[in-house]
Amino acid sequence: MIMVLPRKIKETAEWKRDSGEFSVITVPAVIISLKTFARIQKDAEKILGVEGAAVLLYEAGKAAGKTWISRFHEEWGLKGDEFVKAIEEFYAELGWGKFSIDIEHLTISIENPFIARGYGKGEAKKPVCHFLCGYNASLITELINKEVDIEEKKCMAKGDRYCEFIVVTP
């Protein structure tokens, strides 16, 4: 029997204190604070420039999304709206924010995304959720089975009520 990845974060969180390891949904993981993630991003912006850091984080998000979303799609055995709903629930439980995925309009809105929360509301002049932007590109790519890129149009970190990600490639 093939071991499929479970969907529930809380029920599968496992601490191995003796070896100093932690995992969720059987996947080795680590917990970092929102502030630490934001700090790494802000330092990357200083070292690489705002654009350079944006590209780095976007590509990292895209690669991560590509790996995980296709595995979830395959292993959870869910299709269409059911899969979309499961994804929204999964990332809410993971603390990434409240996702609303609109396939018809190729748009993803996220309330309280972890990056903007860590960065600080109204702290930025431009959108900052580059990692999520890349991740969402892979998410939409998987859902419509067509390679896309995404831009973040609204961002909580620049004072918007939520972050909004829209497909830019035709």
Ligand SMILES: [Zn+2]
């Ligand atoms: Zn944002």
